[in-house]
Amino acid sequence: MSRKKLEHYYELKKFPHVFEMPLEQVTWAERLGNKKPITLELACGGGEYTTGLAELYQDRNFIGI
Numbered sequence: 001m002s003r004k005k006l007e008h009y010y011e012l013k014k015f016p017h018v019f020e021m022p023l024e025q026v027t028w029a030e031r032l033g034n035k036k037p038i039t040l041e042l043a044c045g046g047g048e049y050t051t052g053l054a055e056l057y058q059d060r061n062f063i064g065i
Helices: 003-012 028-032 048-056
Strands: 038-041 061-064
Touching (some): 048 061
16 A cells, blocks of 8 residues: 555545444444435545535435445
8 A cells, every 4th residue: 555545544534524434333323323314425536526415415314435
């Protein structure tokens, strides 16, 4: 793994809407604090589109990968 890739991982952790799942078992409802339906967006890049959708559709949880 290149050094620059690690720098990008550390930078991602600074964003408030980015998190890593803990190693222990936890449900999405517990992690997110609600039981709203989940929309999964793959290949979301920087997440701008995903966060924009989350603002429009506040009755859902959005997870971008």
